[in-house]
Amino acid sequence: MPDLLTPIKVGRLNLKMRAVLAPLTRLRAEPVTRVPTQLMVDYYTQRAAEGVLLITEATYISPETVSYHTAPGIWTQEQVEGWKKVTEGVHSKGGYIFCQIWHVGRCAHETFNEDPVVKGSGYTTCRSSSDVPAIGESHSTYPDNEVMPHTKPVPFTLEEIARVRRDFVKAAENAIAAGFDGVELHGAHGYLMCQFLNSSANLRTDQYSGSTENRIRLLDEILSDLCAAIGNDRVALRLSPHTNVLPTYGGMTTDDLEGTYGGAYAAADKHKIAYLLVTEQRWSPFDDDAKNAQALRLPCAMSQRWNKYFTSGPIIGASGFTPVSADAAVREGVYDAVCFGRYYISNPDLPRRLEQGLPLNRYSRETFYTQGAEGYTDYPTWDEVCEQLGVEAADYASPGAGASETERAAFEDKLDELVVLSEGKLKYPLVTAKALGVLTSGTGASA
Secondary structure (H helix, E strand, O other), X not given: OOOOOOOEEEXXXXXXXXXXXXXXXOOOOOOOOOOOOHXXXXXXXXXXXXXXXXXXXXXXXXXXXXOOOOOOEOOOHHHHHHHHHHHHHHHHOOOEEEEEEEOOHHHOOHHHHHOOXXXXXXXXXXXXXXXXXXXXXXXXXXXXXXXXXXXXXXEOOHHHHHHHHHHHHHHHHHHXXXXXXXXXXXXXXXXXXXXXXXXXXXXXXXXXXXXXXXXXXXXXXHHHHHHHHHOHHHEEEEEOOOOOOOOOOXXXXXXXXXXXXXXXXXXXXXXXXOEEEEEOOOOOOOOOHHHHOOHHXXXXXXXXXXXXXXXXXXXXXXXXXXXXXXXXXXXXXXXXXEEEOHHHHOOOOXXXXXXHOOOEEOOOHHHOOOOOOOOOOOOOOHHHHHHHHOOOHHHHOOOOOOOOHHHHHHHHHHHHHHHHHHOOOOXXXXXXXXXXXXXXXXXXXXX
């Protein structure tokens, strides 16, 4: 069986390993234009490695979907030029990068209609399949990020749905022009594709609602459009097939879970896309790590239920994986590859650390969604860690696969000593993969 460090073909790409940078909201774009900044160029270039796939943060396809002050877009030429610097940096290190393209639908608060990038553009925010607002409050409003109830969305007309399809195609074409290796359609987490897929948000009475087949129609059409425009091996999809599992995304539920997500997987399978990225609901993005700890030990449930509907390409799993649980998921055939989020944020050279069994930098959750370099581009590489601790990196070389149990135990003891040394000396102290390791896939998992 393959493991996390074995090669895999994804679309037209030959990956060196099965560890992938997850699409992560990081909020470092230029706040007026939504153009990628030099800080973003540095961030993605830091995390690039030969034969490794990175997926960008969710990226707006048009002013209609603007919902955060500093998330990037890809509808203007200036934005394309900004992304070119990112892709050039990644490719200069032999890496690959997909752009996740995004329409948030009803999750964009109506106050963003006053944002300069939206006002006068001909677009309006807070649009959806029907006029059902998301449950709860929005923490991203214009201009001051006040906490407000979600606003009632304006339903798309049929003509506007056709225009949304064209906007997705234009975004994909812009992504290829910017040098991306492909695009990932964001079909998860309560955003626009979910708002058409799920019956609680889709109360239309036309060909895009009613039956399960109709609710899948827009997703199927957009996948078809993207494949025709840039090639199916440059197109990917993200899904979160756990709508009815608490906590839901903005109150999203559906009355035909099997048909809805089995059908969505099957649509992706029909188009033979490059990969399918799936979010496990084993942790809550709204809780701190202490509360998440037990949830992270839950088995991977999504793969067991849905993988049978997508067999034409690799399926990548995401949500709280550690090096140990990710390797187990691949070895047991739960997923073909695994996305890392938090520990790829804090370890710019994560592929090297996975290959060599090296300790990881701990992350700072408080800086995930801030706007500066701290917690973004200031995490040290392994060589920088060793320099800061006054030790030689060569002294911590992995003993290799053929090492004896005694040699491996001695190596782990040395790493444990280094972790102790890092406490109080490093801004981001170390933790070993072994200390993090919880099995969350298949037979080794415990609830």
